[in-house]
Amino acid sequence: MSTLFLVATPIGNLEDISSRALRILRQVRMIAAEDTRQTIKLLNHYEIHTPLSSYHEHNKLTRLNQVLSTLAEGDVALVSDAGTPALNDPGYELVRAVLHAGHHVSPIPGPCAPVAALVASGLPTDAFLYLGYLPRKSHERQQTLQQVCDTPYTLIFLESPHRLLDGLKDIQGVLGDRQISIARELTKLYEDIFRGTVQQAVEHFTAHPPRGEITLVIAGKQGPKELWDQGALDKAISEALQASLPATQIASQLAGVSGWSRREVYRRITEIQKE
Numbered sequence: 001m002s003t004l005f006l007v008a009t010p011i012g013n014l015e016d017i018s019s020r021a022l023r024i025l026r027q028v029r030m031i032a033a034e035d036t037r038q039t040i041k042l043l044n045h046y047e048i049h050t051p052l053s054s055y056h057e058h059n060k061l062t063r064l065n066q067v068l069s070t071l072a073e074g075d076v077a078l079v080s081d082a083g084t085p086a087l088n089d090p091g092y093e094l095v096r097a098v099l100h101a102g103h104h105v106s107p108i109p110g111p112c113a114p115v116a117a118l119v120a121s122g123l124p125t126d127a128f129l130y131l132g133y134l135p136r137k138s139h140e141r142q143q144t145l146q147q148v149c150d151t152p153y154t155l156i157f158l159e160s161p162h163r164l165l166d167g168l169k170d171i172q173g174v175l176g177d178r179q180i181s182i183a184r185e186l187t188k189l190y191e192d193i194f195r196g197t198v199q200q201a202v203e204h205f206t207a208h209p210p211r212g213e214i215t216l217v218i219a220g221k222q223g224p225k226e227l228w229d230q231g232a233l234d235k236a237i238s239e240a241l242q243a244s245l246p247a248t249q250i251a252s253q254l255a256g257v258s259g260w261s262r263r264e265v266y267r268r269i270t271e272i273q274k275e
Contacts, residue, residue: 002071004098006091008084008110011213012188014045021108022046029074032067034089035081050077060090064097071103084112088132088158113186114156117215121154121181122195124220128154134167134216141167142248145174149252149262155218161210165202171218172198173246176253179219185212227259230268237269247273 005024010016025031025048032055033039039052055063055078070076078085078094084107085091095105114130129148134157135141148155159167164182171180180201182194190212194201198218228236233254240250247269255262 001103003075003104003106005077006085007077007079007108009079011082011111011113016111028077030070031077033079038081057090113215116186117183117217121217123154130156133158141170152220154220157216159214164210168202173249174252181217183215
């Protein structure tokens, strides 16, 4: 049977591709690309003349049979517009279909923006949770963040420049003022990595509007050195309520320092408000 090769391609710098990846791209019968306009630049740079076909979110159903038919004759390579295919693109469905048809699937590892941003962040790398793009709408972002607010793992998200500030404000509101790394334009000429707290990031990117591809790396929840007693918690809650902070923000911020879970803090806020 033939093989579908999942070939990682550069996320910016064209030199970031392995000799094995180049050999595979030359040898396969067809390259299925998420964005042919981007892939053709890479192929032209390395003088690769393999037939190219588009395979993306909007044509994945109609092009699936084409890929399977080509696999009946020989190997095929799948590439995304940049980085590792099958992450945040329709490669997942294709891999399942190819395996179901009895063909082989082989990854050709290489560039990956989430991993590159993680290892350069200065945050813990031993355990992390990658969740792709943050939702576009604020209430959906907050729901996503609430689901992971108590996890100790480093969090990785992708974000677009025009939504970054709104996303940072939701992150601060739900997760609190944690340490964050914001990587932009990785491997490109204007590569930039911001490291600091979420509040510092809000101030920085308010003054310097961001551009380019963005990866967020956020510290996981850190346990406190000592569990607060209820009196100390109640006092902190009362002060926050007097400052007119929303209950969800109070719960997130106090959970990070008090040792109480976010749910427990929120329950106590509700009790105090009723009192």
